[in-house]
Amino acid sequence: MKNNIIKSIGVLLIAGHFAACDSKLDLLPRDSVAPELVGGAEGDKLLNGIYDAFQNGNIGSAYAYLSYVTEDLSADNLKYRATFFQHGEVDNNAILVDNVLVSRYFNFPYVAIQRANDLIEIVNASSTIDEATKKKLLGSAYFFRAYGYYRLVTIFGAVPIALNRDIVELPRNSVDEVYNQIINDLKLSIENPAPFENSNKVSIEAAKALLARVYLIRGDKASAKQMATDVINSGKFAIESNYSNMFTTPFESREHIFKIANTATEGDNSLDYFLQHPTMPGGGRAELPVDESLVSAYEEGDQRKEASVQEIKAPTANPGWYSKKYQDPSGNGAHPYYILRLSEMYLIVAECDLTASPSNALANINLVRKNRGLSDLSVVTLNDVIKERRVEFAFENLRWMDMRRTPSISNPSKSMATVFLEAKKRSVNDELYPIPQSAINTNSLLLPNNPGYN
Numbered sequence: 001m002k003n004n005i006i007k008s009i010g011v012l013l014i015a016g017h018f019a020a021c022d023s024k025l026d027l028l029p030r031d032s033v034a035p036e037l038v039g040g041a042e043g044d045k046l047l048n049g050i051y052d053a054f055q056n057g058n059i060g061s062a063y064a065y066l067s068y069v070t071e072d073l074s075a076d077n078l079k080y081r082a083t084f085f086q087h088g089e090v091d092n093n094a095i096l097v098d099n100v101l102v103s104r105y106f107n108f109p110y111v112a113i114q115r116a117n118d119l120i121e122i123v124n125a126s127s128t129i130d131e132a133t134k135k136k137l138l139g140s141a142y143f144f145r146a147y148g149y150y151r152l153v154t155i156f157g158a159v160p161i162a163l164n165r166d167i168v169e170l171p172r173n174s175v176d177e178v179y180n181q182i183i184n185d186l187k188l189s190i191e192n193p194a195p196f197e198n199s200n201k202v203s204i205e206a207a208k209a210l211l212a213r214v215y216l217i218r219g220d221k222a223s224a225k226q227m228a229t230d231v232i233n234s235g236k237f238a239i240e241s242n243y244s245n246m247f248t249t250p251f252e253s254r255e256h257i258f259k260i261a262n263t264a265t266e267g268d269n270s271l272d273y274f275l276q277h278p279t280m281p282g283g284g285r286a287e288l289p290v291d292e293s294l295v296s297a298y299e300e301g302d303q304r305k306e307a308s309v310q311e312i313k314a315p316t317a318n319p320g321w322y323s324k325k326y327q328d329p330s331g332n333g334a335h336p337y338y339i340l341r342l343s344e345m346y347l348i349v350a351e352c353d354l355t356a357s358p359s360n361a362l363a364n365i366n367l368v369r370k371n372r373g374l375s376d377l378s379v380v381t382l383n384d385v386i387k388e389r390r391v392e393f394a395f396e397n398l399r400w401m402d403m404r405r406t407p408s409i410s411n412p413s414k415s416m417a418t419v420f421l422e423a424k425k426r427s428v429n430d431e432l433y434p435i436p437q438s439a440i441n442t443n444s445l446l447l448p449n450n451p452g453y454n
Contacts, residue, residue, distance in 0.1 A: 015387045029041065037061070042214035043137045045131055045149070046122065050144045054260050056268040057108030060299035065269050068337045069103040070155065071400035077421065078275075081318065087274075087288060088336035093421055097453055100309040103436035106156060109148035116145040117165050139194035140202040146391075147210060147339075153178040154217075154401050157432045157450055160443075164276045171445040172435075179218055196236050199256035200336075205231050209340040210418070212348050217405060225352040228345040233356040239371045247325050248321035267333030271326040277312045277394070280322060281329035282396075290321035297391050303373040308394050325395045338396045343368050347392065351385045361385075368392065383409060386416075404431055427452065445447040 072078045080091035086101040119141040152159045160170035178270030208227045215224035215350035240255040262269045276284025298305035328335045350364035366376040401416040429452030
């Protein structure tokens with residue numbers, strides 16, 4: 001995998017070349033599978049195709065894996081050092097409409113969405129699949145369709161909603177409409193429960209956990225707390241007492257609710273190549289170092305620091321702090337993407353209870369802290385929860401949305417993200433990524449673009 005990246009570095013720097021490759025939204029054409037002929041085995045194969053889309057994007061050379069830390073780069077967890085100027089645009093919150101990486105971040109969720117639409121239509125029309133298998137397939141497909149739209153709406157805002165197998169030009173739906181679709185799909189996933197097998201597969205608990213996150217973003221704290229509590233009370237998960245266990249081989253822990261696995265054969269996850277220093281196990285290119293403000297956010301004795309970041313000191317070239325969370329000593333691209341963990345459910349409950357039940361909020365945040373080697377807090381505020389989320393989920397693609405939805409300490413009338421952007425001489429418009437020009441060239445109904453990009 002890394003050899004392929006090295007060969008393509010020079011090419012990626014020429015954005016126009018890749019923009020030509022992205023000249024249309026890369027949705028796969030309608031399959032020729034006859035619904036009445038599809039059985040459970042064929043349904044599982046179609047479901048594997050959705051997993052595959054979230055692994056590598058299936059768009060040329062993909063780079064979909066970089067989207068799993070793009071929120072950390074937009075925010076204050078990672079920073080740009082060199083080479084891929086597209087990363088520099090994300091870090092500076094000054095993304096151009098022809099940014100090839102952002103184009104792929106827009107395209108690849110639609111590959112998964114289209115495959116989910118295919119599976120939903122085929123399963124609903126099939127007369128040969130037993131009911132238990134239908135529920136598992138439908139529950140998984142609805143979850144993935146929701147997750148695809150979640151990935152899109154959180155960084156692009158309003159995007160088109162496609163709910164069938166037809167490939168047509170569609171206008172953008174509003175942010176509210178997209179979130180409503182996500183919520184509806186997750187409810188359908190819960191109504192068609194996929195039983196929990198392991199954290200590499202979708203389950204009803206994964207649907208509830210993602211729904212808890214979405215409800216929190218939307219400000220529905222009662223519903224967010226209910227979904228998170230359901231997952232906690234399921235008895236299928238437990239907070240990991242050794243934080244590093246979750247991010248080292250074999251990448252298994254009872255804290256994982258859902259992750260997207262990669263194998264050495266596929267070799268799809270090369271985040272370590274971009275996040276690590278060359279001297280670290282498995283190597284890297286020191287492309288995206290850790291922002292020093294994140295390093296300062298770790299308290300003394302927090303086991304998450306040693307598990308998440310490593311300092312490379314001078315006179316070694318490119319000294320600084322680098323991420324360890326996707327460390328892959330074998331260099332085979334087999335590290336998973338972390339989507340949902342139990343600690344998030346406890347911190348969601350804590351945030352939802354800050355006003356209604358401060359003692360319960362305190363108990364939930366302290367449960368997480370205790371398992372990370374820290375002492376209890378005596379009082380808890382929103383800023384305590386957001387800080388805890390920052391160090392708990394560093395490099396897990398949650399930070400930018402947390403900054404966007406949280407009032408700033410210095411100016412509560414503005415979000416943390418807005419204040420962060422203004423310090424860079426940017427504006428609130430830069431909270432969203434632009435709809436890529438490559439997609440607009442194919443579908444003019446995507447216009448107007450997000451404010452500031454027209």
